[in-house]
Amino acid sequence: MTSVVIYKGDLRTELIHLKSDQLVENDAPTDNNGKGQRFSPTDIVATSLASCMLTVMGIKAQSMNQETLMLGAKADVKKTMASEPRRISKIEVNITMAKKASDKEKSILENTAKTCPVAKSLHPDIEQVLQFKWV
Secondary structure (H helix, E strand, C coil), X not given: CCEEEEEEECCEEEEEECCCCXXXXXXXXXXXXXXXXXXXXXXXXXXXXXXXXXXXHHHHHHHCCCHHHHCCCEEXXXXXXXXXXXXXXXXXXXXXXXXXCCHHHHHHHHHHHHCCHHHHHCCCCCEEEEEEEEC
């Protein structure tokens, strides 16, 4: 098992990562009867895409002995919901790189982000928009 999810009441759940005992709580969003005081399940999905992209870019940068290229990298995430059925329709990820890189390094890292496991796991109906800003 990877994790356990416990319903705590009032549209809140507690997520426990079994290997580390790390705990995350989430709420239903305000536009779906929730308080919106925590990440919603769909916020976590969208944010996981960006986290996965930065993580695999870091792995690739390490394998190129260029991990310093990733230091200070930041991803801004915007999730768009659709109705009928209610679902994530679009995830926009804008990655800002804080370090200079060669054109070859940029190409390798950008392609790595586009092919991260979360990106490849999301339903094809979810539009994924990825933009990079390099210093």
